Amino acid sequence: MAPTEPEIADSHTANSPFNIDATEHVAGENDGGYREPPTNGRESKGGWKPAFILLANQALATLAFFGVGVNLVLFLTRVLRQDVADAANNVSKWTGTVYIFSLIGAFLSDSYWGRYLTCSIFQIIFIVGLGMLSLTSWRYLIKPAGCGSEITKCREPSAVGVGVFYLSIYLVAFGYGGHQPTLATFGADQFDEKKKNQKQNRDAYFGYFYFALNVGCLFSNTVLVYFEDTGMWTLGFLISLGSAIIAFLLYLAGYKKYRYVKAYGNPVIRVVQVFVAAFKKCKVQASNEEQLYEVDGPESAIKGSRKIMHSNDFRFMDKAATITEKDRNDLKNHWRLCTITQVEEAKCVMRMLPVWLCTIIYSVVFTQMASLFVEQGDVMNNKVGKFHLPAATMSVFDICSVLLCTGLYRYVLIPLVAKLCGFPRGITELQRMGIGLIIGMLSMVAAGVTEFARLKQVIPGQKASSLSILWQIPQYVLVGASEVFMYVGQLEFFNGQAPDGIKSFGSSLCMASISLGNYVSSMLVYMVMAVTARGENPGWIPNDLNVGHMDRFFFLVAILAALDFVLYLLCARWYKNIQIEEEGDKKNLEDQENISIV
Incomplete structure (x- = not known):
């Protein structure tokens, strides 16, 4: 059928009457909103010095955030007296909300406020939330003082206390979530990717960004976890508050050193x-x-x-x-x-979405570390010699795995693969993410095996199994190794493949994947309990894990991850890289590397 509207076949060159000047911009451009501090377009100082300031900000902010998040499931069960399944689901929903808010921060950063102002505002919200949480726990919830440990039970919380508690932790979620993708992109902005050496620095920055995140986690998952596990919840929250304040002041101190990129419009x-x-x-x-x-x-x-x-x-x-x-x-x-x-x-957004959707099941794997792994460790023998290991401290093995694997990947694997295969950057981001998905699947198998062994050594009449909590080390180490491949790969891939105008959106896709993974995990737990908890059958994840079958849940997630990997292979083979035109030449952002995963 002939078209109802005739086409104009002219090529639109500088002399074409259909051409417009390049200075005219499309709707949604930031004409009247906030402008970044004055610089010459994409040019400013930047470099590794301001990047290190942002990495330090990331480490301190992460310390503050995980000082709340790492033990939240135990706070809900011990202080607010929630059931195990309800507490695990509430943590999943809260963590999911954290990363949904990352989309809001990315939108404001890309569209109107720019990176610097967006990071500043969300860090202020983060600090307010932590302050309210510290005050609420001291004033309303930790009654009597020192309660919430394994020994001392807390009184029934008041409705006011619970309400303010939830308001404060969701302010924490809003502040941290909006801050994260913008900070990642702001750090990448310190390097001009049009220059070859700086593009390599930009790629390296994302690895260091995730490294800094885990350095912050290391303190919160050791020292703060100990304070909170022994009932010193308010002290733990106050340390988190202090860390967030120091992070913010350090961030402001780098004002004159940063390289700024203006917002591109909606x-x-x-x-x-x-x-x-x-x-x-x-x-x-x-x-x-x-x-x-x-x-x-x-x-x-x-x-x-x-x-x-x-x-x-x-x-x-x-x-x-x-x-x-x-x-x-x-x-x-x-x-x-x-x-x-x-x-x-x-089109770039349309191409990235299928790949992004395939990462959600991996995030279901990742979220178990903050919920069911902790619940599992809480019913194991946590005595190592004369020492008592709180269940949440086992995530230290995840952190150490991340720190070790980051170095091995950057300084051993990349040079080795580059020498063997001739690719200067080693494996591609899509290949890296696929490897992470496989390792994540293996971590669920390891968790299932550990739970199967734990159930075999349950002592009648006692809460904890005789199986040592050290059996959890393999599952934590595997999750840590998978993060280096999956999440660092996601940050590099989505930020690198996103056009200039939506860089923060690209970074936020990684956080949004974690968000939906938490929601899917919560939904999966509800569905499993609805199907398995019938009649006198307590279900796979009951309050008393000794009469449940959490091992089957872990194996189920492993099967879902295997099926997801097959779908991911198809999406990775289909994906085509973005191509940027620079000075009239067609240059592929990935230097013409084959992005296929196989």
């Missing part, structure tokens, strides 16, 4: 404009690549953003950049006519 509007424009031209045949609409100059119509080369997938979206007769009189109407770069920005 990316949601730009993506919606592409779909609206394509829908309006649904009966128009898409033009060839050479005939699609683009502005002149090195920059795109998205102010400050580099141009993106045309790709041949999602061809129906090219209709948004196809000029028709109706577009002749209104070239500035971006709800009818979009540039190639704007269309490709929307």
Whole structure:
């Protein structure tokens, strides 16, 4: 059928009447909002010195956050008197909410506020939440003083205390969640990826970023866990508050050293404009690549953003950049006519989503470490010689695994693979994430085996099994190793593949994966209990784990991870890298490496 609207086949060059100046920008651009401190566009100081300030901020903020999160499941059971399954689900939902808020922080950072102001505001919210939590626990919940340990029980909490408690921990979630992806992107901004050596530094930064995160966890999972496990909850929360304040002051001290990138405008509007424009031209045949609409100059119509080369997938979206007769009189109407770069920005989002969805099951694996692993350790023999190991301190083995594997990956594996295969960067991000998914699956198998062995050594009439808590070491070590491959790979992949205008959104996809993983985990626990807890059958995850079968739940998650890996392989093979146009040349962001996982 012939199109109802005739196409304009002209190529739009500098002399074309359909061209617009590159300084004109699309709807959603940040014209009246906050501007970053004045710099010359993408140029400013930057480098490793301000990057190290941001890494220190990350370590201290993480210490503060996990000072609350690592033992939250025990706080809910011991202080608020919740059931094991309810406490595990509440922790999963809270952790999920933390990372959902990362999307809000990324949106504000990319669209209006810029990285610096966004990080500042969310850190203030984070500090307020920690202050309220410290006050609430002291004033309303820890009654009598020192309660909430294995020995001393707390009184029934008041409704006011519980209400303020939940408000405070969700303020903590909002502040930390909004801060994280923006900080990751702000750190990457300290290196200009257009320069080859700085692009390598940018890639290395994400590994150090996750390293700093785990350094912060190391203190919270050892010293703070000990305080909280022995009933000194308020002291633990106050230390977290102090760490957050120091992190914020350190962050402000680097004000004059940072390299700033201005906000690019609302990316949601730009993506919606592409779909609206394509829908309006649904009966128009898409033009060839050479005939699609683009502005002149090195920059795109998205102010400050580099141009993106045309790709041949999602061809129906090219209709948004196809000029028709109706577009002749209104070239500035971006709800009818979009540039190639704007269309490709929307395509990038479409390409990343299937890969991102495949990472959610891995996050189900990861979230068990903060919930069911702790519950499992709490009913094991936690005496090692004369020492008593709180269940939550076992996550130290996860942290040490992350720290060790980060160094081995950066300084051993990458040079080895580069020498053997000829790829300077070693394995690709997609291959790295696939390896992480396999190791995560093995961690669930190890957790299931440990639980099976624990149930075999249950002592009748006692809460704890005679099996040593050290049996949990393999599952924690495997989770730590998988994080280095999966989460660091995600940060590098989504930030590197995201267009200039949505870099924080790219970083937030990693956090959003953790978020949905927590929600899926919570839903999975509810579904498993609904199916298995019938009649006199207590179900797989009852309050008394000694009469349950949590091992079967771990094996179920391992099976889901295996199925997810097969789907991930298909998505990874299908994925195509973003191509950035720099100085008129077509340069692949990944230096033409094969991004296929096989």
